[in-house]
Amino acid sequence: MTNIIDSYKGSANLFKLLGHPARLAILTILREGEQCVCHIEAMLKLRQAYISQHLMVLKDAEIIADRRDGWNIYYRVVMPEIFEIMNIMFLVSGRPDTIDHAHAKANCPCPKCHPEKAQPPDKGVILSSE
Amino acid sequence: MTNIIDSYKGSANLFKLLGHPARLAILTILREGEQCVCHIEAMLKLRQAYISQHLMVLKDAEIIADRRDGWNIYYRVVMPEIFEIMNIMFLVSGRPDTIDHAHAKANCPCPKCHPEKAQPPDKGVILSSE
């Protein structure tokens, strides 16, 4: 523990998590704010279980956190410095640091992507309740 | 290749290289300029062959480059952005981004660490015979 090498383990472990293209893609999707799993699924066209596995890894490392809202679970980044790191790396690697969400919204069933379904108009239009 | 995930592979591969404590330590040692392998060896107290293996990996990725001078081979970082990335990560992980070279110089036999041997003042005076 008093070893020089060991003192780099924490940083190395975080870098290791960033060393996977799917996880970099997921984090980029979360750059503009929280998103549900189905949105990520629609964006990346990867199996849901596979995405969940990566989300679990990122959550264990406390890079992201989740929040449930009804059927959906929304993930968000809670370690914003990660984006600064990614920015520089994307610059070096010649990769744009943003990603287009538009085309995914059509395929994502969550209420965030379909606000018109969020408050079913025929339910009795409760504009303000308790 | 037209895949979103694939477009992150380049960045991911670089992150993967940073995902190893020994490599982070080596890069930190090179932060202040080129160093020979024996210096890194003296700093980290790791086997020479092991260090060479990591240096090879970093060189293949064109993060570092080498230069031979007599018996010694000096390595230097040729991708300075890597330090900006490491700076941020070390800040997040609570690790100082510098490393003390002083104690290693005593154990490193290279002429850079022992300038007095670099230019023998008088070749005739042999204080201790072989």
Next chain:
DNA sequence: TAATCACATTCAAGATGACGAATATAATTG
């Protein structure tokens, strides 16, 4: 040219990570 020095390379076993398949769970709806 043989010995020495600094460093590189190869090999192999063990450890870790990736990822598909199948299954489980919590919230919601009817």
Next chain:
DNA sequence: CAATTATATTCGTCATCTTGAATGTGATTA
């Protein structure tokens, strides 16, 4: 409560990474 929806977890196999041991190589010196 049963069915459905969104998401999580477990398991097993295959691939990659790690790391020690042994050995090879180029530059230098005697």
